[in-house]
Amino acid sequence: MILGIAIPGFPGNQSSLNPAGPAAAHIEHTFALIFWITAIVYVLTLTALIFFVIRRQHDLTLIPEPIQTTDASDHLAVRVVATAVGLTVLLLFIMMISSFLTSRRIGHMNGQQALTIDVYGHQWWWEIQYPNKHEPFRIVTTANEIHVPVGTPIRIHGTSRDVIHSFWAPNIQGKRDLMPGYNTDVLMQVDQPGRWRGQCAEYCGLQHAHMSFYMIGESTKDFDNWMNAQMQPSITPTNPQTQHGQQVFLTHSCVMCHTIRGTIAGSRVGPDLTHLASRSTIAAGMLPNTIGNLGGWIMNPQSLKPGSRMPPNQLSGADLQDLLAYLETLR
Ligand code: HEC
Ligand SMILES: [Cu+2]
Structure with a gap:
C-alpha cells in the first residue's frame, strides 16, 4: 500500500509505505492520514489564492484603489477567518490524537510469547x-x-x-x-x-x-x-584442499577476530563465520556472498569498505583458493 493505494511491486522492501507487519502498518496509517489532510489543505489554500489573484488581476498593473469595506463584508471576513482557524485546530487535533494512538499501539504489542x-x-x-x-x-x-x-x-x-x-x-x-x-x-x-x-x-x-x-x-x-x-558446529573439512583451507584460517590473523564453532577460532571482534556460506550477503549487506567477492574481501577489505575494522591480508594464490574452498563449505 502506498498512502492507501495498492501499487504492485512498489515501493519495495525498504519502505515504510509498504508495511509487512502490524507496527509498520499503524505507522503507515498515521502517515497516510497526515499526508492526505495536509495535501487537501494545501490544494484548497492554493486554489483560493489563485482564484482571488485572477479575480483582481486587472488591479495588479495599476495603483490599486483602496478596498471599500462595509459592515457586512467585515462580518464575513471575521467569520471566514474564525472558521479557518477552527478547522485548522480541529485538523491538528485529529493528527495529534492519531499519532498518540499510534505510539500507544506500537508500544503495547503483546510481548508475552515473543x-x-x-x-x-x-x-x-x-x-x-x-x-x-x-x-x-x-x-x-x-x-x-x-x-x-x-x-x-x-x-x-x-x-x-x-x-x-x-x-x-x-x-x-x-x-x-x-x-x-x-x-x-x-x-x-x-x-x-x-x-x-x-x-x-x-x-x-x-x-x-x-x-x-x-x-x-x-x-x-x-x-x-x-x-x-545454525545450532550445529561448523562442518569438519574432509578433503585435502578444504583441510588445508582450514589450516590457513587457523594459522593466520583470522582467528584473532572471528569465531568458527567447532574449531579453536573463538573471537568476537568480527562476524561469526560458522555458517558463513548460509548467508546471502557479506559486509553488512554490501556484497553478494559469492566466491569472487569473498576473495576480494579477504585480500583487501579496505578497498571495498574503506575504514572497515578488518585489515588487508597477504595470502599466496594457492592459500587463498584453499581458504575460499573451505569457507564455501560452511553452510
Ligand atoms: C582485526 C580483526 C579481523 C581480522 C584479523 C580478520 N577479520 Fe574478517 N572481519 C572483521 C570485521 C570487523 C568484519 C566485519 C566488517 C564489516 O562488515 O564492516 C569482518 C568480516 C569478514 C567476513 C565477512 C563476514 C560477513 O558475514 O559479513 C569474512 C568472510 C571475513 N571477515 C574473513 C576473514 C578471514 C578469512 C580473515 C583472515 C585471513 C579475517 N577475516 C581476518 C575483522 C577481522
Ligand atoms: Cu550507523
Whole structure:
C-alpha cells in the first residue's frame, strides 16, 4: 500500500509505505492520514489564492484603489477567518490524537510469547544472537541477516558495542537507537514472508551507509530448519584442499577476530563465520556472498569498505583458493 493505494511491486522492501507487519502498518496509517489532510489543505489554500489573484488581476498593473469595506463584508471576513482557524485546530487535533494512538499501539504489542533476538550494533555491521535459556551451549550467533518466523511476535533486545547506532527496518517497525552500555527492547512482528531490508539510521562513522541488514520472514517450518542447522558446529573439512583451507584460517590473523564453532577460532571482534556460506550477503549487506567477492574481501577489505575494522591480508594464490574452498563449505 502506498498512502492507501495498492501499487504492485512498489515501493519495495525498504519502505515504510509498504508495511509487512502490524507496527509498520499503524505507522503507515498515521502517515497516510497526515499526508492526505495536509495535501487537501494545501490544494484548497492554493486554489483560493489563485482564484482571488485572477479575480483582481486587472488591479495588479495599476495603483490599486483602496478596498471599500462595509459592515457586512467585515462580518464575513471575521467569520471566514474564525472558521479557518477552527478547522485548522480541529485538523491538528485529529493528527495529534492519531499519532498518540499510534505510539500507544506500537508500544503495547503483546510481548508475552515473543521470541527474543539479541542485536549488537558494531562499526559497521550487526551481530545477531538467538539466546537459548534452556540449552545455553546452543546459542545461535550470526551477522546481518535476521531470520524470523512470520506471524510471531519478536523482541529485539539491542545494544551497541561502540557508538550509537539505530536499528530500522521500515517495513516492520519504527527506529530504535542502540546505545553503548544501555539495553533496549522493541517488539515487532513480520507478517509477510520475504527479505525486508533495514539500515542503521544513526550516523555512526565512515561506513554508516554500508551498515544494512535483512529481516527474513519465513514459515515456522523453514525457520525451525534454519535454526537447527545454525545450532550445529561448523562442518569438519574432509578433503585435502578444504583441510588445508582450514589450516590457513587457523594459522593466520583470522582467528584473532572471528569465531568458527567447532574449531579453536573463538573471537568476537568480527562476524561469526560458522555458517558463513548460509548467508546471502557479506559486509553488512554490501556484497553478494559469492566466491569472487569473498576473495576480494579477504585480500583487501579496505578497498571495498574503506575504514572497515578488518585489515588487508597477504595470502599466496594457492592459500587463498584453499581458504575460499573451505569457507564455501560452511553452510
Ligand atoms: C582485526 C580483526 C579481523 C581480522 C584479523 C580478520 N577479520 Fe574478517 N572481519 C572483521 C570485521 C570487523 C568484519 C566485519 C566488517 C564489516 O562488515 O564492516 C569482518 C568480516 C569478514 C567476513 C565477512 C563476514 C560477513 O558475514 O559479513 C569474512 C568472510 C571475513 N571477515 C574473513 C576473514 C578471514 C578469512 C580473515 C583472515 C585471513 C579475517 N577475516 C581476518 C575483522 C577481522
Ligand atoms: Cu550507523
